[in-house]
Amino acid sequence: MNGNEKIKGDEKTEDVSRRRLQGIAGGAAFLALSLAPAGFALWATPAEASATLPTVTIGKAVDTIPFTVVDVALAEGYFKQNGVDVEEELVHGSSAANAAMIGGSLQFACEAANPLMLARSHGVPIMSVDAVDDGVGLQVLVSTEWLAKHPISADATFKQRMADLNGAILAEVGTTEQSFFGLLRGWAGLPPSSGYKVEKIDSLAAISLAIQKGIVDISIQSPPHSFQLTQQGYAKDFADRRNVKQFNNVAYDILTTTPAYAQAHPQITTDVATSIAQALNFMRNHPKQTLALEEKHFATLSAAVLQESLEFIPFAKDGMQSRKGWENAVELAQQTGLIKDVKSTPEGVYWTNKYIDRSKLDR
Numbered sequence: 001m002n003g004n005e006k007i008k009g010d011e012k013t014e015d016v017s018r019r020r021l022q023g024i025a026g027g028a029a030f031l032a033l034s035l036a037p038a039g040f041a042l043w044a045t046p047a048e049a050s051a052t053l054p055t056v057t058i059g060k061a062v063d064t065i066p067f068t069v070v071d072v073a074l075a076e077g078y079f080k081q082n083g084v085d086v087e088e089e090l091v092h093g094s095s096a097a098n099a100a101m102i103g104g105s106l107q108f109a110c111e112a113a114n115p116l117m118l119a120r121s122h123g124v125p126i127m128s129v130d131a132v133d134d135g136v137g138l139q140v141l142v143s144t145e146w147l148a149k150h151p152i153s154a155d156a157t158f159k160q161r162m163a164d165l166n167g168a169i170l171a172e173v174g175t176t177e178q179s180f181f182g183l184l185r186g187w188a189g190l191p192p193s194s195g196y197k198v199e200k201i202d203s204l205a206a207i208s209l210a211i212q213k214g215i216v217d218i219s220i221q222s223p224p225h226s227f228q229l230t231q232q233g234y235a236k237d238f239a240d241r242r243n244v245k246q247f248n249n250v251a252y253d254i255l256t257t258t259p260a261y262a263q264a265h266p267q268i269t270t271d272v273a274t275s276i277a278q279a280l281n282f283m284r285n286h287p288k289q290t291l292a293l294e295e296k297h298f299a300t301l302s303a304a305v306l307q308e309s310l311e312f313i314p315f316a317k318d319g320m321q322s323r324k325g326w327e328n329a330v331e332l333a334q335q336t337g338l339i340k341d342v343k344s345t346p347e348g349v350y351w352t353n354k355y356i357d358r359s360k361l362d363r
Contacts, residue, residue, distance in 0.1 A: 054268055055085040056107040058255075061094040064222045065309045066132045066253040067110040068297055073279035075293055082271040082360070094119075098126055101258050107265075108272055113251040113329045114339060120350060121341040127262065128351040129273040130255035131316035132280065134325050136247035136332075138180060139226040141235040142168070146217040161238070162188035168217035169197045171207040177220045179336040184239060186335070187246075211235055223309030224294075224301050231305055240312075248314070251321060251329040251351070262355065273355040277319030281362050284315050318361050321351050 060067045070088050073079055079086040089106065091097045094115030100106040102124065110132065119126045142165065152164045162185055172178055182192030199216050201207050208225065210216045212234045219235065229235040241247035255276050262269040283290045287310060294306045326345040333339040345351065 053080065053083060053085045055087065056268060056272060057087045057089055057105070058272070059089050059091040059097040059100055059106040059109040061091060061097045061109065061111040061115070062222070063090055064137070065224055065294070065306075065313050066137060066315070068294060069132055069276055069279045069283065069315075070110060071297055072283055072290065072293055073275045076279060076282055078275035078278045079272070082275050084268055084271040084275070086272070086275075098124060098256075101126065101256070101261070107261055107268075108255055108257045110253065110255055113254055113326070114333050116254065116256060116350065117330070117333055117339050117342045117345065121339060125259050126256050127259050127349070128251070128254040128256050128321060129262065129269060129353075129355045130276045130280075130319040131251060131321040131325070132253035132255060132276070132319070133314050134249055134252065134316050134322075135241045135314040136244075136250055136252050137222050137241075137313060138220055138247075139222070139240040140181065140184065140238040141211070141219045141221060141226055141229055142238045143211050143214065143217050143219075143235050144233060145214045147236060159188040159190070162190055165218065165238075166190075166195045167197070169199050169215075170218045170220075171201050171210055171216040172198050173201060173204060173207065180220050181218065183332070183336050184244070208234075223312050224298055224305050227305045227308045227312070228301060231302070231308070241314075242312075246328075246332065249322075249325055249328055250332060251325040251345075254321075254351070255319075266355070270355045270357055273319065274357040274360050277356045277358075277361055280315050280319050281317065283310070284317065285362065287311075318358060319356050320353055323347060326351060 058070050060070065070086070074086060074088070091100060091106070091109070094109070094111040097106060097109035097111050098115065098119050101109055108129075113128070116126050116128060146168055150164060150168075152161055156164065170177060170181055178193070178198055181196075185195070186192045196218075199210070201210060201216070204219075204221060204225065207216065207219050207221075208229060211219050211229060212232075218238075219229070221229070226237070230237055255273065257269060290310060291303065291307055294310065295301075295303055298306060326347075330342055330345055333342065
């Protein structure tokens with residue numbers, strides 16, 4: 001293999017898996033809201049591949065704060081230090097990322113745990129080799145215009161707060177928003193799919209504009225763009241993992257590959273998984289340096305927005321996954337109703353820590 005040749009995944013299951021992916025493309029975006037800011041290419045552009053190192057491509061389902069761990073690993077040189085060259089690609093959705101891994105154009109992907117479970121429930125072989133964070137990173141935002149017309153008491157119970165949103169318009173790009181909002185309403189003892197209106201909108205960028213213009217009242221987004229709306233005064237944070245305990249200690253953002261690829265290329269898989277774990281520890285332990293890198297990547301966003309976003313994300317120490325985190329992810333997935341066939345996520349099948357070389361991690 002020459003130095004610039006990309007390593008391809010095992011293609012034995014390609015035809016079957018592609019057909020299965022076509023059937024789940026709509027649902028696989030759950031908990032993976034897509035927004036691709038113009039600043040995506042402003043950060044770490046990989047140098048030309050080394051003549052002696054293998055090259056792999058990591059896809060990003062979305063370009064949000066958690067998945068900039070790839071860019072941190074590139075900027076800090078972890079991939080090259082561990083013996084692999086990495087390129088990154090924004091692929092707009094977990095379904096597209098999984099299809100690309102099955103087809104071999106991607107070897108790894110940053111995505112959410114729910115699309116992995118959905119894919120596996122349809123027989124598509126995807127496996128997580130790193131935890132990026134261990135908590136749900138979504139935030140329910142309510143427009144300040146709605147709140148001005150429908151004040152919510154500061155001492156209102158959770159059920160009262162949710163009931164006070166009756167009649168509001170929820171913006172929806174895919175299936176994620178209504179499922180997530182319906183889950184909260186169900187916990188409050190309210191009908192999950194009635195009592196509010198749903199407005200379909202093409203993109204999160206368009207939703208942000210609709211919030212500003214008063215066209216919709218509720219949006220569900222991820223950092224940094226959720227914090228941009230709150231800091232600009234267009235919306236208030238209504239619910240997230242800071243006040244919903246069920247959204248903590250949950251497998252959420254992950255690094256994935258196919259089992260066939262990992263088995264065929266165990267050293268490269270170890271090099272990539274370990275580099276991501278090193279970058280996660282860097283982001284946990286060096287907030288000022290990380291903020292400086294984020295400012296280059298999200299050039300149009302303020303330092304205050306990025307700082308708040310970094311503080312919100314519970315980056316996983318050493319990239320380690322846990323059985324409890326995956327059990328909680330299964331429970332949440334079943335409660336949304338989007339994933340009913342997955343009852344458990346056994347270690348070694350859905351996820352593994354074995355490719356992280358802990359001897360290389362900071363202690």
